Amino acid sequence: MSYQSDLYQQVILDHNKNPKNFREVEGETHSCDGYNPLCGDKIKIHMRVDDRGLIEDVGFSGSGCAISKASASMMTVNVKGKTLGEARTLFEEFHKMVVGELDAKGGGHHLGRLAIFEGVREYPSRIKCATLAWHTLVCAIDKTGETTIE
Amino acid sequence: MDKKTAPFDVDKIRADFPMLSAKVNGKPLVYLDNAATTHKPLAVIERVRRFESEQYATVRRGSYALGERATEMFEEARKKTADFLNAGDPRQIIFTSGATQSLNLVAHSFGKSLKAGDEIIISNMEHHANTVPWQILRDELGVVLRVIPVGDDGVLSMEGYAKLLGPKTRLVSVTAASNVLGTVNPVKEIVRMAHSAGAKILVDGAQSVPHVRTDVKDWDCDFLAFSGHKIYAPTGVGVLFGKYEILDSMPPYVTGGDMINTVTLERTTFAKPPQRFEAGTPAASQVIGFGAAIDYVNSVGMDKMAAYEQTLLDYGTRVLGGVKGLRIIGNAPHKAAIISFWLEAAHPHDVVTILDDLGISMRGGHHCAQPVMQRFGVPATTRASFSFYNKTSEIDFLAEGLQKVIEVFG
Structure with missing residues (x-):
């Protein structure tokens, strides 16, 4: 039996096994609980944002599948040091990529290594796994308390 | 072998x-997802095709030949279901859209006879369809919801059940087989204990009816709910079995056409069961396909x-x-x-x-x-x-x- 996958690429498997910023942050200013009722995945985003709207530190806690965990891990790496506005733009680009509205191979976006998640579009039932952390990040930015992705 | x-x-x-x-x-x-839904044998597919391409008409309305024949086929499916469950009187078989609706029918209709302080017992191994309707009743009526614990091996605690039963218990609603743990519960004993306490008992048969012979007379349960699509029939059809005298004492759940005796602008008198609980044009194709599914499993x-x-x-x-x-x-x-x-x-x-x-x-x-x-x-x-x-x-x-x-x- 041979197995090859566009979804479970090595980078994703590595982030699942050794997630980055899998922790709370000191002096947290923003947070949100994200929940995917379909699978029961729960992710909480913790952020410290300074007066100018710069994300000084960001981490996540909770439990989920490899895709949601790796996505959360890579997201924290990519939004740390960015402004809230830049983080929101990244969310929008990431979302467009996984639903097939943005070709990561083309230019005009800021996705960088997040393009590894492009394969998710071939697995419609897993798109929410990839976007859970991002929706929760936006929820934390908006300070709405909790979010459920439907 | x-x-x-x-x-x-x-x-x-x-x-x-x-x-x-x-x-x-x-x-x-x-x-390997048969607990969710099962595939359909050709006999079922072909029966639905034949009904829809050669025999189709609305049931229980048309006084023309096609309508009368369709009604007969629909009622044949009810009789087959009654025989399949050893239910006796086919009027005790209500066709619903599935087990979920069957359970909700009991919650909304039988549930109307409950009052604050009455107790309902479910278990810790229920599907959401046998949990949420009772939580809503609890919140609306102030009934008390009690939950039978489950052991580490997935076995229902009969001691725990015995302790929960009491003079205020009005209804016990438990699954015959867990859709997660696979546990087959001792339904007959559960029923006996419920009746001893003076309570009615609803059995969720969604995971058992397709897989083991069901005998509602032997169980003596008051209600049994299950779905057609898990027993090789089309989606959109399910069954609620209920003892006739209990069904006859229950108010309508969904109202509209086909469940009335007379309607004036002031008041309505309701039909007897099962029609009382089958408002609207029923899923005739699905019910007739369901009858074919019963024939199929009987043949195997x-x-x-x-x-x-x-x-x-x-x-x-x-x-x-x-x-x-x-x-x-x-x-x-x-x-x-x-x-x-x-x-x-x-x-x-x-x-x-x-x-x-x-x-x-x-x-x-x-x-x-x-x-x-x-x-x-x-x-x-x-x-x-x-x-x-x-x-x-x-x-x-x-x-x-x-x-x-x-x-x-x-």
Whole structure:
């Protein structure tokens, strides 16, 4: 039996096994609980944002599948040091990529290594796994308390 | 070969199910999600096709020949269902859209007779469809909801049940077989105890009726709910069995056409059961297809099916039990052919995605039974659920697939 996958690429498997910023942050200013009722995945985003709207530190806690965990891990790496506005733009680009509205191979976006998640579009039932952390990040930015992705 | 399986020709059975030759992701389909829904034999597909292309008309309305014949076929399905459950009087069979609606019918209609302080007993192994309607009643009426605990092996605590029963118990609503743990509950004893306490009893038969012979007279249950699509019939049809005198005492649930005697602008008198609970044009095609599904399982033989499914369960338990880091959740001595498990290497959603790439359709998630997940301390499980059309070679293939999962995440 041979197995090859566009979804479970090595980078994703590595982030699942050794997630980055899998922790709370000191002096947290923003947070949100994200929940995917379909699978029961729960992710909480913790952020410290300074007066100018710069994300000084960001981490996540909770439990989920490899895709949601790796996505959360890579997201924290990519939004740390960015402004809230830049983080929101990244969310929008990431979302467009996984639903097939943005070709990561083309230019005009800021996705960088997040393009590894492009394969998710071939697995419609897993798109929410990839976007859970991002929706929760936006929820934390908006300070709405909790979010459920439907 | 085991004595019990010797006369069971699974390849011949498989030839009756067109979907079983389908390909998924370019691979032959290995379908192991039968607790969610089952495939349809040609006999059912053909019966629906014939009704819709040669015999179709609305039922219980048209006084023209087509309508009368359609009504007869619809009522034949009701009679077949009554016989299948050993229910006796077919007026005790109400067609619904599925087990969920059947359970809601009892909650909304029988539930109207309850008042604050009355008690309802469910268990910790119920599907959300047998949990949420009672929570809503609790919040609306102030009835008290009590929950029978489940042991670490997935067995319902009969001592716990005995302690919950009391003079205020009005209804017990439990599953005959758990859709996650596979546990088969001692329904007859559960019914006896409920009646001793003066309570009515509703049995959720969604996971049992398709797999073991059901005898509602022997059980003596007051209500039984199940779905057609899990017993090889089309979607959109389900059954609520209810003892006639209880049904006759219950108010309507959904109202409209076909469930009345007379309607004036001031008032309405309602039809007797089962019509009282079948408002609107019924799902005639589905009900007639459901009748054909009953004929089909009768032709194979429920007892032969059940014996063969038990051999699949035994084989699956042995083979999956040998997979490294795999923990089976639900180890009751009496189980339906359902194996839920937690694999150390990967989350259930990742497990089923990789299995799907290999052609295996299986469910990973909470199976609409989050209280069961909470009880066993897992966020989700992966579940293999078998039907009499599955083969041991498919279980071997699943085990190989799980090895692949372990390699990927290793």
